[in-house]
Amino acid sequence: MxxxxxxxxxxxxxxxxxxxxxxxxxxxxxxxxxxxxxxxxxxxxxxxxxxxxxxxxxxxxxxxxxxxxxxxxxxxxxxxxxxxxxxxxxxxxxxxxxxxxxxxxxxxxxxxxxxxxxxxxxxxxxxxxxxxxxxxxxxxxxxxxxxxxxxxxxxxxxxxxxxxxxxxxxxxxxxxxxxxxxxxxxxxxxFAPLDAVHVNERLKHVITAEGLDVTEDGLTALVRLSNGDMRKSLNILQSTHMASQQITEEAVYLCTGNPLPKDIEQISYWLLNEPFSDSFQKISHMKATKGLALVDIVREVTMFVFRIKMPSDVRIYLYLTSKF
CATH class of the missing domain: 3.40.50.300 (P-loop containing nucleotide triphosphate hydrolases)
Structure with a gap:
């Protein structure tokens, strides 16, 4: 406002x-x-x-x-x-x-x-x-x-x-x-970060103007990774188009070096259900083979955990502890 x-x-x-x-x-x-x-x-x-x-x-x-x-x-x-x-x-x-x-x-x-x-x-x-x-x-x-x-x-x-x-x-x-x-x-x-709706509309305009082949999950990935930054979303779209004829979710994540959602789900499963030593070894192996950055893994895992249904007091505790 x-x-x-x-x-x-x-x-x-x-x-x-x-x-x-x-x-x-x-x-x-x-x-x-x-x-x-x-x-x-x-x-x-x-x-x-x-x-x-x-x-x-x-x-x-x-x-x-x-x-x-x-x-x-x-x-x-x-x-x-x-x-x-x-x-x-x-x-x-x-x-x-x-x-x-x-x-x-x-x-x-x-x-x-x-x-x-x-x-x-x-x-x-x-x-x-x-x-x-x-x-x-x-x-x-x-x-x-x-x-x-x-x-x-x-x-x-x-x-x-x-x-x-x-x-x-x-x-x-x-x-x-x-x-x-x-x-x-x-x-x-x-000027607040742009809503996903506005980023989506502008990306569709560019996709139509350039005649690009973009899947629905690819468009969703572009909007999600932009975090309300229109310049970032257009740069990701153009770089992904240069690397791949069809812009899919996997192509977008591979081009930007961000971990795929399915990888984040797998990492979260390891952290919640397996011993620390085993999960650490598996996460380290995935990080090395896919060239992922640790800060990206931590950020995406944190966002994934906050989307899990949990009691409000637990959610507040996790939010406060993530700030420190």
């Missing part, structure tokens, strides 16, 4: 040349067969974003009414944060995106010099006007939680100074690493 903190009341030129390899955002290039599906099927408009309709509708309304505030989008990876703000930029600027949007991604420096030089230079230039409506510029800071504290304090001052001509969109995974002074100047939106 959207949590609105403070929205600036102020009403909403070509940028300077980059001097450190920073890029002004441009229109997406023509897709080729080599294009990763994460980029090939990235939503181009707000209507195409897979989920979070409450957040999308709120941002859409604010931009339509020319009341766009500074934004802080936070949440786990692959939940649509970057896709949402890029769709907003396309809606606001259209073909003029390359003039009106400055994007600093994860590979850029995040020190105080970048804020004082590049961001401030871009924000201080005169905005274009499209028809009768003056338009603000947009500065997109992806992975803003990687910025130093000094850079964040400097950015706070830049935001205050250039609010009339520029809007800032901060994207991060950990909102606790953003200083309170920046948070209070932005409207915050939390």
């Amino acid at each position: 959207a949590e609105v903190m403070e929205i600036d009341d102020d009403t909403l030129s070509p940028p300077p040349k980059n001097n450190k390899g920073k890029s002004i955002i441009t229109s997406p290039p023509a897709h080729t067969k080599a294009t990763p599906w994460v980029e090939k099927f990235r939503p181009q408009s707000l209507a195409d974003v897979a989920a979070h309709r409450d957040i999308i509708d709120t941002i859409d309304r604010l931009t339509s009414e020319n009341k766009m505030p500074h934004l802080l989008l936070y949440g786990p990876p692959g939940t649509g944060k970057t896709s949402t703000i890029l769709a907003v930029a396309r809606k606001l600027f259209g073909s003029q995106m390359h003039n009106m949007v400055l994007e600093l991604n994860a590979s850029d420096e995040r020190g105080i010099d970048v804020v004082r030089q590049q961001i401030q230079d871009f924000a201080s230039t005169q905005s274009f006007s499209f028809g009768a409506k003056a338009s603000v510029k947009l500065v997109l800071l992806d992975e803003a939680d990687a910025m130093t504290k000094d850079a964040q304090f400097a950015l706070r001052r830049v935001i205050e100074r250039y609010t009339k001509s520029t809007r800032f969109a901060l994207i991060c995974n950990n909102v606790n690493k953003i200083i309170p002074a920046l948070q209070s100047r932005c409207t915050r939106f939390r």
Whole structure:
């Protein structure tokens, strides 16, 4: 759900040349067969974003009414944060995106010099006007939680100074690493992990577009392994397709290196019904022959145990002990 903190009341030129390899955002290039599906099927408009309709509708309304505030989008990876703000930029600027949007991604420096030089230079230039409506510029800071504290304090001052001509969109995974002074100047939106239904729908769209042969259990495995991360599910789908003509449950698990559900059931049976020495030996043998990671086995076994019917007090005890 959207949590609105403070929205600036102020009403909403070509940028300077980059001097450190920073890029002004441009229109997406023509897709080729080599294009990763994460980029090939990235939503181009707000209507195409897979989920979070409450957040999308709120941002859409604010931009339509020319009341766009500074934004802080936070949440786990692959939940649509970057896709949402890029769709907003396309809606606001259209073909003029390359003039009106400055994007600093994860590979850029995040020190105080970048804020004082590049961001401030871009924000201080005169905005274009499209028809009768003056338009603000947009500065997109992806992975803003990687910025130093000094850079964040400097950015706070830049935001205050250039609010009339520029809007800032901060994207991060950990909102606790953003200083309170920046948070209070932005409207915050939390992007939760995607529901399985939304991941399933988007995967079916990609499967149809690419003409893939995916079984029902293969699709279920893709959704399950994604854990609400749309980017992860598309990467798994594409890598599995490159390794196997038919995408089945076994093909998906083999491609990702995760233990199959039947293997987890077998391991759980050994742990519950056989002596420790015997079960340890069998699990070690399976781990070595199938190339499984111990952390994956432990995680999947834990999830399997929690799905077993048991008294509520036992379930609570297991949950608490699994945290330590």
